[in-house]
Amino acid sequence: MKHYKLILVENDDDERFFMKEEFEAFGAFEILGDFINGDTLVEYLEANPSAKPDIILSDLNMPGKNGYDIISFIKSDPQYARIRVVITSTSSVVSVREKCMAMGASDYLIKPEIFVDYGAYVREFYQKMEKLD
Template identity: 80%
Template sequence: MTHFKLIIVENDDDERFFMKEEFQAFGAFEILGDFINGDTLLEWMKEHPVDLPDIVLSDLNMPGKNGYDILSFIRSEPEYAHIRVVITSTSSVISVREKCLAMGATDYLIKPEIFVDYGAYVKEFYQKMERS
């Protein structure tokens, strides 16, 4: 089983909690941190240049720097460009997904309707990361 270093960026405390629990329970992810928005993520990345994640899983809509901002920043900085960025959102609007992919997202995943149901989401996430 491949293991990935993961960072979660999600502004909703409950949702972030349930995401973390399922990713930890799955056993293939080392969670380096969880952040409430892109501002706190980018500050952490600048302070920890030798402990960068393999994957950033970011909510799309957040106060402060949002998923688009995170994606733009990571793709524009050579020292971060190798990091996979997966955008997640409740939005199933195709144009939003296409915009994220055009900006360099590794993938775009729709959140489960009930945030306590992240088991299948994490399994799908893992399978996609293992293939990419």
């Protein structure tokens, strides 16, 4: 089983807790950090240049730097450009997904409707990342 270094960016405390719990339980992810928005993510990346993740899983809509801002920041900086950015949101609007993908996101996943469904979400996420390798 391939292992990935992962950073989670989610402003909702409960959502972030359940996501982190399921990613850790799955066993294929090393969570380098979990952050409340893109501002705290950027602070971490700049303060820890050697601790680069393989993947950043980010919520789309957050106060401060949001998912769009994170894609732009990561893809515009050569030292981070190889990091996969996967956006997650409750929105299933096709134009939102297409915008994220056009900006350079590796994927766009719709969040589960209830927190207990994060087990299936993590399995799907892992399968999608394996296909990108």
